[in-house]
Amino acid sequence: MEKTPDEQRGQPGFRPSGTPGRQDPAPGQGSGNPLEDLLGPLFGGQFPGGQFPGFPGGQFPGFPGGVPQGIPGFGEAGFDPAVMGQVLGQLQKFLSTPSDAPVNWDVAHDLARQAAAKDGDPTPNAVDRREVEDALRVADLWLDGTTDLAAAATTLEAWSRAEWVERTMPVWRQLVEPVATNVAAAMGDAMAAQAPPELAAVLGSAGAMLRQVGGGVFGMQVGQAIGQLAGEVLSTTDVGLPLAPDGKAALVPENVRAFADGLEVPIDEVRRYLALREAAHQRLFTHVPWLRSHLLGSVESFARGISVDGERIAEAASQIDPANPESLQEALSSGIFEPESTPDQQAALARLETALALVEGWVDHVTDEAARPVLPHAAALRETMRRRRATGGPAEHAFAVLVGLELRPRRAREATALWELLLARGGRSARDAVWDHPDLLPTAGDLDDATAFVERRLGSAGAPVQEEDAMDAALRDLLDGGSGEGPGSTPQG
Template identity: 55%
Template sequence: MSDTPFGFGLPPEEPEDGDEGKKKDPTGGGQGSGGPANPFGFGPGAGGDNPFAAMFGSMNPNDLGAAFQQLGQMLSYEGGPVNWDMAKQIARQTVSQGTTDGSKDASVGPAERTSVDEALRLADLWLDGVTSMPSGSVTTVAWSRAEWVEASLPAWQQLVDPVAERVGLAMGDVLPEEMQAMAGPLIGMMRSMGGAMFGQQIGQAVGVLAGEVVGSTDIGLPLAPAGKAALLPLNVERFGKDLSVPQDEVRLYLALREAAHQRLFAHVPWLRSHLFGAVEAYARGIKVDTSKLEDVVGQFDPSQPEQLQDALQQGMFQPEDTPEQKASLARLETALALVEGWVDAVVHEAAKSRLTSADALRETMRRRRASGGPAEQTFATLIGLQLRPRRLRDASRLWASLTDARGVDGRDGLWEHPDMLPTAQDLDDPDGFVHHEQLDFSELDKMLGEAAEGGTRKPSAEDRGEDGAGDDGPRTDGKDDDGR
């Protein structure tokens, strides 16, 4: 839980100097107010017979109006499964507080914008020689963390809403049918609070992630508007801080990755919907832990909505152990691995002869993508899914082998249709896939060549169906084989 009075970013009251025996209450509810800690300052056990005395006694009066305003927003929300206005507000607040190492967000200056623009344009030039896909960047931008939050929220909405919707539906399903009509107002209140709580948790995760990402495609999904190649100068600097690599090389390597992602998503028109569709298909197979939700509904106290927040933070989503759900997860993980593996392979090919630290930067990024950060763990808890390419190294090896066997055009041609891409089984045996593809394409080339030749060559006697065509027997017209 958040260490704030309402769990929404309001600072708890600090004890004044000299107040012995008063400790800072991590929940902000006021330990010395006559009952157990209560982040809302009222309800059972807070302040004895006068709950409002505890509320006013433990909260800074300057925060009281804002706290009630946010409570009103929670109860009055009537939108979708996630209160995205609240998510945006919390994300912006989280960004403004800075990262754990003390790094604070700041506006991007002209010099930083120029450096990012030059790096992304140079990266596109380098990629021209290692992929058949042309540039996918219409514009280049240098974002602050707050600007990344604003730009990426629509994509997060598309990812999270399907799962959050299941929670909203489950809240009505856990009660017996004869009680649902009577409990209608309660269920409606819980759904409103659920939307707000989801908004808070997503907002906090997005805000933390804004302090970690270096571009718009870090998680393997396009989070920015199409055609916008973006880097976050502050986070690029933070990424390379302890690597003993020149900052220019770090920026160029990360620009290569961003530009490569942009090419792939721009020139494989079905890829974005394929990835987001795979996430949605996986979400449809997630079931809500109804036993946990039943406990929340049965003990729900409108004055203590933090109960619902606790349930969300602990995670109440469990993937169904069915063949369909396993197949859905395999498709998603394979798709993410293929995207990241292709980017890894083409970026390494472009960088290895130009950047002295290319190998070190590649390994650093691989480990970063494999382990994920705290924000990614938060999303895993909330939506039951880790957006990480578990088989990145296998996919990268496969794409490199395809490049050696078929060249750049042959490798990139596999992106023309999803059915042509390698499967999870192909990642187990990349050499077998490459060899099989070579045979298939050799046969295809032969067929196309014969078809082309058939359209231009003069038809033979056999083609015309004349007698004796193709007969190796002796001639019967008294002439030799040369017609003499």
């Protein structure tokens, strides 16, 4: 069934003009939006509605999801002067703020706060704080019986949506900036390398302004995405990354209430289940110190590999007719600025997807182990969380929009099955020992064949196989008198 324009808005790839759900005006007629009528020809008739003209699919390179809710003021309902005034204020801000940063974080911060407050953002009261603290405290007691990872020394808090934006923004900056930096650099290098001599001086003098505009556009994109996430996330770890400052565990009570609405499960039970997931994440990120850098490093590895095909730009430029503006629009919409996917990038994204699946799978597994004996609706809540991922939850949305990674929920289920098999074959200690070192982590191939991984990891005796490294071998030789005799060797003499 065809979606209405309101349903289409915010969907990846949504474009208000030239798509089902909107009747394009006949040639010579206005659109009903005075700003669109004024600026539309400049952008080839594809402005605005939350898409970025001149880029493949109307999407800014490196951020394939598009602006989640569109740029305010340009909706199907037509021109909104009040909202448009806010948007123009933002445009003026990022153009007047001297900054060569790849992302204008002032713009991102302000838009994130505005988007987070769009549907209201009540500050958690004393009752909210007491309920959240109690749920998180009890969750840690329940987890003591399901994992060898000790409880994390954390401060237990209840956050508003605005607080979630403020507290997580530093990690978003660390996550997004490498991608934005390398997209901008790759595009700039490709354009400069292919520009004819008569345009080189123009590009050089306009470089600072273009960087400001690009940083502002990235800032708007990031701010809208983070602001929308703030209205959906249930905790600090809902996207699978340690977004909060060290030592902080929190739930977002307003979002928890919205999530529980219609589940036919008591709100207290929902809160306790979500607290179990948050506490499990906190134990993992606290007691596996290399995990944070492993996850964020995969994003940075992806960013370092971003490149743009300069020859493709040159070929497209040679076909542009200066007397025909439509030829420029056709060249821009052909994807000439789309970053290429390199083998290194694909490997980095595969590592990130696998690591996120392993984190989610472990949390899902130990949460279920702890919840089933004490929460009557544990199985139903577990399935609700899985359906949330399958239909595009905050984690899937965040990585699609901000990083360009399409997470596959099926991998998380496969990871859960692997952790469950490890528990059944080797016990709790054998399962949790896999987190001792990144080299011990299952690979994407191991998720495809969990049985082979478990047999290789545990051996026939059902206990973890200890692999001897070079240091261990050297120490053994030294203790053996340096003779080089090892197990099974024949003594000389």
